[in-house]
Amino acid sequence: MLNESMPYSLLLTELRRLVAFPDKDFLKLTPLIERIQVKKHEYLLRAGDISRKVYFIEKGCLRQYLMNSNGEERNVYFKVECGWCSELQSFLNNIPTDLNIQSLEVGALLAFNQKNWIYAVTHIPPFTMYFIKAQQETNYMLKKRLGEATIETPEEKYDRFLKEEPQLLLRLPLFQIAAYLGITPETLSRIRKKLSG
Amino acid sequence: MLNESMPYSLLLTELRRLVAFPDKDFLKLTPLIERIQVKKHEYLLRAGDISRKVYFIEKGCLRQYLMNSNGEERNVYFKVECGWCSELQSFLNNIPTDLNIQSLEVGALLAFNQKNWIYAVTHIPPFTMYFIKAQQETNYMLKKRLGEATIETPEEKYDRFLKEEPQLLLRLPLFQIAAYLGITPETLSRIRKKLSG
DNA sequence: TGAATTTCTTGATTCAAATCAAGGGTTTCG
DNA sequence: CGAAACCCTTGATTTGAATCAAGAAATTCA
Numbered sequence: 001m002l003n004e005s006m007p008y009s010l011l012l013t014e015l016r017r018l019v020a021f022p023d024k025d026f027l028k029l030t031p032l033i034e035r036i037q038v039k040k041h042e043y044l045l046r047a048g049d050i051s052r053k054v055y056f057i058e059k060g061c062l063r064q065y066l067m068n069s070n071g072e073e074r075n076v077y078f079k080v081e082c083g084w085c086s087e088l089q090s091f092l093n094n095i096p097t098d099l100n101i102q103s104l105e106v107g108a109l110l111a112f113n114q115k116n117w118i119y120a121v122t123h124i125p126p127f128t129m130y131f132i133k134a135q136q137e138t139n140y141m142l143k144k145r146l147g148e149a150t151i152e153t154p155e156e157k158y159d160r161f162l163k164e165e166p167q168l169l170l171r172l173p174l175f176q177i178a179a180y181l182g183i184t185p186e187t188l189s190r191i192r193k194k195l196s197g
Numbered sequence: 198m199l200n201e202s203m204p205y206s207l208l209l210t211e212l213r214r215l216v217a218f219p220d221k222d223f224l225k226l227t228p229l230i231e232r233i234q235v236k237k238h239e240y241l242l243r244a245g246d247i248s249r250k251v252y253f254i255e256k257g258c259l260r261q262y263l264m265n266s267n268g269e270e271r272n273v274y275f276k277v278e279c280g281w282c283s284e285l286q287s288f289l290n291n292i293p294t295d296l297n298i299q300s301l302e303v304g305a306l307l308a309f310n311q312k313n314w315i316y317a318v319t320h321i322p323p324f325t326m327y328f329i330k331a332q333q334e335t336n337y338m339l340k341k342r343l344g345e346a347t348i349e350t351p352e353e354k355y356d357r358f359l360k361e362e363p364q365l366l367l368r369l370p371l372f373q374i375a376a377y378l379g380i381t382p383e384t385l386s387r388i389r390k391k392l393s394g
Numbered sequence: 395t396g397a398a399t400t401t402c403t404t405g406a407t408t409c410a411a412a413t414c415a416a417g418g419g420t421t422t423c424g
Numbered sequence: 425c426g427a428a429a430c431c432c433t434t435g436a437t438t439t440g441a442a443t444c445a446a447g448a449a450a451t452t453c454a
Contacts, residue, residue, distance in 0.1 A: 066344030074344040089337035092330065098341065121329065128325055132318065133289065135332045140286035142339035144295065147263030147271040149346040150379025154441070175401065182347025187441060189403050351411070372431070384411060386433055 008033070010058050011110060014082045018133040021126045028124055032116035038103040044085070045101040051090035053111040057083050060107020061171060065100050065179070075180040077141070078104075078168055084134060091117075104172065149182055157181040158191050205230070207255050208307060211279045215330040218323045225321055229313035235300040241282070242298040248287035250308040254280050257304020258368060262297050262376070272377040274338070275301075275365055281331060288314075301369065346379055354378040355388050 008030050015021040036053075038044065038060060045051050047067060055062065062085045064076045076099070079085045090097035091114060112120065120127045148160065161181060162169065169177065178188040205227050212218040233250075235241065235257060242248050244264065252259065259282045262272045273296070276282045287294035288311060309317065317324045345357065358378060359366065366374065375385040 064340070066341070066348070068344075068348050072348055074348050076340045076343055087337075088333040092333060122322070122326065125319070128329075129319065132325075132329060132332065135329065135336060136285040136289060139332060139336055139339065140284075142336065142343060143261070143273045144263065146273055146339055146343045146346060149343060151263070151265050151269055151271045173401065184442060185402070186404085186443085190441095193403080370431070381412060382432070383413085383434085387411090390433080 008110070010082055011056055014056075015126070015130050019126050019130045021130065025124050025126050029120055029127060032112060032120055034111045034113070036109045036111050038107045038109060040103060040106055042103045043100065044103065044109075045087055045090075045097060045099065047098050047100050048096050049090075050094055051087045051097055053113060054086040054088075054091060054117050055084065055101075056110040057081055057085065058108040058110060060103060060105045060109070062107070063102055063104055063176065063180075065102070066098060067100065073179050074182060075176060077145075078165075078172065078176075078180065080168075080171075104176065154181065154183040154187050155191050155194075157183065158188065158195075205307070207279055208253055211253075212323070212327050216323050216327045218327065222321050222323050226317055226324060229309060229317055231308045231310070233306045233308050235304045235306060237300060237303055239300045240297065241300065241306075242284055242287075242294060242296065244295050244297050245293050246287075247291055248284045248294055250310060251283040251285075251288060251314050252281065252298075253307040254278055254282065255305040255307060257306070258301045259304070260299055260301055260373065260377075262299070263295060264297065270376050271379060272373060275362075275369065275373075275377065277365075277368075301373070351378065351380040351384050352388050352391075354380065355385065355392075 008026075011033075012021065012026055015026070036055075044053070044055060044062065057079055059081060061078060061080045062083075063078050064085060064087070065073050066076060067073050085101055087097045087099050087101065089095070090099075121131055122128070148157065152160070158181060161177065174188055174192075175185045178185045181188070205223075208230075209218065209223055212223070233252075241250070241252060241259065254276055256278060258275060258277045259280075260272050260275050261282060261284070262270050264270050282298055284294045284296050284298065286292070287296075318328055319325070345354065349357070355378060358374065371385055371389075372382045375382045378385070
């Protein structure tokens with residue numbers, strides 16, 4: 001019986017959060033995985049490149065972001081321990097991406113390359129089902145954030161952030177949070193002052 | 198050999214856009230499908246309810262939207278012929294949704310209930326793979342729209358809409374487009390006047 | 395440790411889009 | 425067909441957040 005002290009235990013725990021994942025299937029999965037160490041501020045994917053890996057975070061924090069022609073950035077999401085970070089549009093179709101993935105901390109990642117990921121998703125049924133459910137979660141989060149992005153005031157966005165993702169406040173610089181909420185650092189600073197004073 | 202004049206041909210065409218879909222698998226799929234006629238303005242899902250169906254549009258136009266506590270609405274997306282419309286967070290987990298799905302035209306839909314959909318995705322491999330790819334497309338679209346929602350000006354948003362989804366302009370009222378772009382109908386009207394004059 | 399860099403705060407000002415308001419046009423449907 | 429409801433446009437006004445600017449604080453790393 002696989003347990004929590006073994007390598008890959010974080011991944012197994014995450015898989016079992018959404019589906020029944022028999023040990024025998026997990027033993028088919030682990031040989032497909034590569035370990036990667038990342039530095040703070042290291043890039044894992046840059047706009048214009050083709051995504052070659054799907055990442056699972058054992059330790060650290062990644063951001064996925066878009067940049068417009070003026071060089072302004074918007075963070076699509078942050079992912080931390082037990083989260084996945086990928087850009088499948090590019091990864092699955094071998095086309096250049098518009099998105100960037102950057103590490104914001106020293107981190108430890110698990111990675112699948114294209115061949116191994118496609119093998120896993122087509123030959124390990126519980127992984128397939130896990131993946132569909134995980135994609136669905138991301139999808140739902142994005143739909144909600146898209147609605148909120150244009151309907152909420154800066155203060156409402158910050159309140160929601162505090163309520164829903166307070167742990168991120170402790171590990172991210174405020175200007176990254178501003179770029180996530182879609183407001184300027186100055187506005188964020190003023191909201192925080194107002195709420196504290 | 199299945200062909201384009203049969204029932205469900207639109208669905209088959211769409212499935213084959215993303216994966217190889219053998220006739221024998223398609224014949225396993227079609228018995229799982231229900232046909233639904235919808236009226237203009239009919240609701241297929243309301244916030245607070247549990248989603249019981251996944252819809253494929255043969256004819257018509259659906260919008261998926263969020264409403265805030267002031268009753269203001271934001272359209273997450275519009276889907277037309279050959280598109281899917283669903284809220285899997287609710288559908289797969291049997292929990293109430295935050296989202297609404299409404300028909301904007303008289304329409305003809307194909308629908309899967311929960312039991313049939315889960316059967317299809319677990320027992321018809323090409324459908325599984327199709328679904329992962331379709332989810333990934335939605336995901337990518339949402340990430341891009343989320344970034345654009347907070348970084349672009351109203352005029353840039355309308356320009357992009359004209360460039361990327363011009364066909365929607367011809368079939369939707371302008372206030373629905375405004376609620377999609379995240380601007381007021383007045384602002385949209387002024388942008389259009391400026392561009393035409 | 396300390397200089398250099400980066401990040402955060404605060405103030406003054408500007409401006410674009412929201413809001414408020416009202417009239418004209420169009421569609422719906424009894 | 426005609427009244428009612430809905431949708432779109434235009435104008436006047438307000439306002440909240442962006443921008444511009446500068447200095448303080450914190451962090452990085454040689």
